[in-house]
Amino acid sequence: MAAAARAAALVLAGSAAPTSVDLRIPAEQGLRRVELHAASLLDGGDKALAISICDPGAGLDLTRGLEIWVLVSLRSPGEGLQIHAGEGVGRLEQDGSLCISGFARELLELNLSDLLPVLGGLDVEVVFPRGRELALRTSNSAFGVVEGLALIGTQAEVQTSASPDQLQLARERLRELTDQNGFAGRLTLVIGENGLDLAEQLGLSDQQPLLKSGNWIGPLLVAAAESGVRQLLVLGYHGKLIKLAGGIFHTHHHLADARLEVLAALAVQQGLDLESIRAMLQTASMEQAWCWLQAHDLEQAMGLWMAVAEAVEGRSEAYLKRYGCTGMRIGAALFNRDRQLRWAGPEGLLMLRHCGVQLHPLAADSGQGPSLR
Template sequence: MATTSAFSGTGLTLPVWVAAAARAAALVLGGSAAPSSVDLRIPSEQGLRRVEVHTASLLDGGQKALAISICDPGAGLDLTRGLEIWVLVCRSSSGEGLQIHAGEGVGRLEDDGSLCISGFARELLELNLSDLLPVLGGLDVEVVLPRGRELALRTSNSAFGVVEGLALIGTQAEVQTSASPDQLQLARDRLRELTAQTGFAGRLTLVIGENGLDLADQLGLSDQQPLLKSGNWIGPLLVAAAESGVRQLLVFGYHGKLIKLAGGIFHTHHHLADARLEVLAALAVQQGLSLESIRALLQTASIEQAWCWLQAHDLEQAMGLWMAVAEAVEGRSEAYLKRYGCTGMRVGAALFNRDRQLRWTGPEGRKMLRYCSVQLHPVASDSDQGPSLR
């Protein structure tokens, strides 16, 4: 019989709180009393985790059940803290299987309107509702985040094509804050593992975030050299990589994140520093853009909007400016390394946009991508001006 871990009241990711509310609602729909907590099975973990539920009740004369949990991501800065999660569960009209629906405040993919949910989050729901299906038959599960649409405006979701609310993403049960020292230590441990492997050739790709990790894998970078996910601790990991024998490091990430490195900001969490448009404007001055253009860039709401505005007005200037950003990332990174006595590692930069298209590199990044047989994506409106790495 599975054992239950000590009560897990804090430090859990959003998918866990969703699964807890979903299980509580399904239990009530099946005739159980409203629970104050539920025992959850976590993929790839032994035993059960007990997770608190705020409330649960039958609705519509017993035809539906609603349960509410309240997200507690633990210590650290997290916008989901105190977020109410409502999950409505009813028997499926088809009578079989499990259907998960995005209600109000839950993120959808802009391309097709489908629920934005990670494999881990989906598996978590399936794992914790499957034992109730033989009794209840098929279940329709609707997740509602009453403040999700509002909170999503404070994230970069829209930069990756997620609209209308918060995405149900996450790859594990426990929160690992990208700005925490623990996350840095995990990355350092993983770096040591990678560089100690037999056949390590001194080349490494440092990816920024889950989107960078996924895109780098799709482009085949992982077939050519190891990938290391950095989170926001980019500066210390640059030094650690140089000290671990890395000779060529490709920094690969979203342009709205990596532009901070071009301004000398090497811990990139938005709670600590954010001068992205100001960095862009400074580089625009160096590139000779007009005062009117620079003012227009500073008035945009995001880095992506700044790129789109300049692209529409002068594609050649836009490409030149963003190549300058990538080159500045490389230059600032090497200057950072020299400050700590590390001179034997070359740093290349490769930036992708909100459409997950690899668009810009610095000189070193271009060499490294050519080695990996990866090409830049041409600009759709004028593909002849898109740089080629052939």
């Protein structure tokens, strides 16, 4: 994205269309060269369009090969830089504003700032031609990002949760936490930034250390047991943790999905009728399946998701035993798209109670925050 933006701005300033650009990366020495697909003036020279191809690095990512179009046009001098969401770029459902990370914004500003004195103000519109389609394969909508993919960074700079490097960083952080004086053997493993934010809102960070995990959940379970953790509370989005209930312990979507299939299998165990199970399998997401069942039979819906949480605990303990780890209890706690803590397994309920946290009441679908005792 930043490469295409800089290329378009250079063309607008009178340069020949580049085949690559050198980017400055925040907190990084030197420049990083990024190849361009195309760049050209438009509308008689008042606008410029550049296209780059997403390369997320060594990690697995559905954006690999995604075309990124950036349209740059002039604004009045002194109006600075304005960034807009074009087709396929995510917006925040709450207010319709562009969903962009602080890193991505800083990256654009850093690589366009030297051209602003020459060009004056700039409008930058980012387009992901396949963004809307690809967003359907993510959990973006569960966290209020609609219409496309969020702008989070460039190339391998994005911290991919599927990367082995991220697993190593998490292991190092785990050792730091468990080596601290006064560590009591209790830890909360949170899945992703949304899990971390919710854990802090709930006050879990005041009760026991928090460790953020990406998709390498299985190896971190083993590492936690080997590091002296005795009670591990796993907190995550229901659409992510249900994979553990199916025995999938690396949760990146490129490796395995099967979320609706796992839900259907557990629904069979819970005695749901075949028509209901078929209806859930025909939905487009975990959230839609939950909403459908909740509307048709609230009691069955709550029972099924409690069974999912219990299955997460059971399959996680079985995973540990496979690697000879038997001294750690695992509790599971799941939140929904509104970041409401809604379900927990038997062990998870005990661990939440120890931390003074209770599940969100069912009536809170109105959008209230999480409940504390």
